[in-house]
Amino acid sequence: MADGADAFCLREVLVAFTACLGEQREVRVDPYLAGWKGLIRFLNTLGTVFSFISKDAVTKIQILENYRNSDQREKYLTVQSMVEYELANGLVDLKKRSEHPDSGCRTFLRLHRALRWLQMFLEGLRTGEEDSKTSVICSEAYNASLANYHPWIIRKAATVAFYVLPTRNTFLENMNVGTADEAVAMLGDALPFICKVYDITEELYAQHKLLDLP
Known part of the structure; x- marks a missing residue:
């Protein structure tokens, strides 16, 4: 497990995704990226x-942080x-990725899709039995979300990789909030916020027909 600044803590992810949500159902970008950095630290505790x-x-994340540090940061x-x-301003490639392959909308959509997989995976860990x-939990979550956007070779490699995942308790211990029961309780607190952030984003992208950006 990583330590120091690179250590994962589920509580920090909860705080970040809680801070994402504005009073008018806005999703704030900075805490969203902070939450994702925490999730990446979690993934990194599990090896390659x-x-x-x-x-x-x-x-x-780096692409979006560059936008947040640009002259157009408020946008x-x-x-x-x-x-x-x-x-x-015509900054999104709606039909073919060509002029704006790193648009904010397209970049955020890729994180949004991956968040759905992590949300489903963590929910499976929360509700699963000790054994x-x-x-299986990871494969089911992946097949119901990210697999739809990956070519066959990546889907196959991912499915094989999932077979060597550690036990459920090892996952829960890696969340750095105490016992397995305490981790489950913290997931119960965190996942509704992650789910709400996902749902608001999904609704926004659907409204503007952006869910299938190339």
């Missing part, structure tokens, strides 16, 4: 199994303001 997801997420304060700004097979 999830590197194909965590490495891509790191790249996407990227929330997901809602980002979508409005990029659509109004539940994490490979």
Whole structure:
């Protein structure tokens, strides 16, 4: 397990995703990225199994942080303001990825899809029995979410990698909040916020027909 600044703590993820939600159902970008950095630290505690997801997420976070540090930073304060700004200014490739492959909308969508997988996986860990097979939990979550957007070769490699996942208790211990029961309780607190952030984003992207950006 990593230590120091690189150590994962589920409580920090909970705080970040709680801070994502504005009073008007906005999703704030900065705490969203902070929450994702925490999730990446969690993935990294599990070795190289999830590197194909965590490495891509790191790249996407950097792209969005660059927008937040640019002259247009205020346009990227929330997901809602980002979508409005990029659509109004023709900054999104709606049919073919060509001129704006790293648009904020497209980049955020990739994190959004991966968040769905993590949300389902963590929910499976929370509700599973002590002897539940994490490979099954992870595969079911992956097949119901991210697998739809990956080519066959990646899907196959991921399925094979999931078979060597550690036990459910090892996952819970890696959450750094105490006992397995305490980790389960913390997941119960965290997942509704992650789910709400996901649902608001999904609704926004569906409204603007952005869920299938190339």
